[in-house]
Amino acid sequence: MIDPIDRALLQLLQEDGRMTVSELSKRLSLSRPSISERLLRLQENGIITGFGARVSPAAIGRNIQVIIQMSELKVFPTEFEKRIMNDDEIMECHRVTGTVSYILKASVTGMDALSELVERLMPFGNVNTSVILSSPVMNRSILPKA
Incomplete structure (x- = not known):
């Protein structure tokens, strides 16, 4: 189940996919291990399907x-x-x-x-x-x- 912290995490990553775990940790007031665990769970559940760069055609x-x-x-x-x-x-x-x-x-x-x-x-x-x-x-x- 996605909670408000996961929603905020997804929002931040969609705004800037290069945001580091440290920066996410600061922005969400959570420990780095907690952020890492959440990221892993979101990936394992198929919610986050990948990371990439947006290129201007x-x-x-x-x-x-x-x-x-x-x-x-x-x-x-x-x-x-x-x-x-x-x-x-x-x-x-x-x-x-x-x-x-x-x-x-x-x-x-x-x-x-x-x-x-x-x-x-x-x-x-x-x-x-x-x-x-x-x-x-x-x-x-x-x-x-x-």
């Missing part, structure tokens, strides 16, 4: 972000998913319900790269792309309901 030359909807698949989902796993321009892939089978998020260097990506996807089904103009909500912290 634009800062590394991937200036265009797109949402791609795939519908009317011409192949089995497993074959499509296997293909997506090997494409480094695809940042996310979600199998969804409704008339669309998959929603993908991709990051490309320019319009030529987007055109090439769409051409690679066309054999798998209908491709509908939307260029992301802005993202008013990104990487929002997720916490269990109190």
Whole structure:
């Protein structure tokens, strides 16, 4: 069960995943061993699934972000998913319900790269792309309901 301290711990880590156990200990007024035990338990229970850095696509030359909807698949989902796993321009892939089978998020260097990506996807089904103009909500912290 997640208590208020675990909620606060999750909030702090989502704000700054590099926060040290010492800093977490100070911010939450708990001992370092207590923080370490809580972190381990949250990981073992699958609540914390990993730690990583957020990279700005634009800062590394991937200036265009797109949402791609795939519908009317011409192949089995497993074959499509296997293909997506090997494409480094695809940042996310979600199998969804409704008339669309998959929603993908991709990051490309320019319009030529987007055109090439769409051409690679066309054999798998209908491709509908939307260029992301802005993202008013990104990487929002997720916490269990109190």
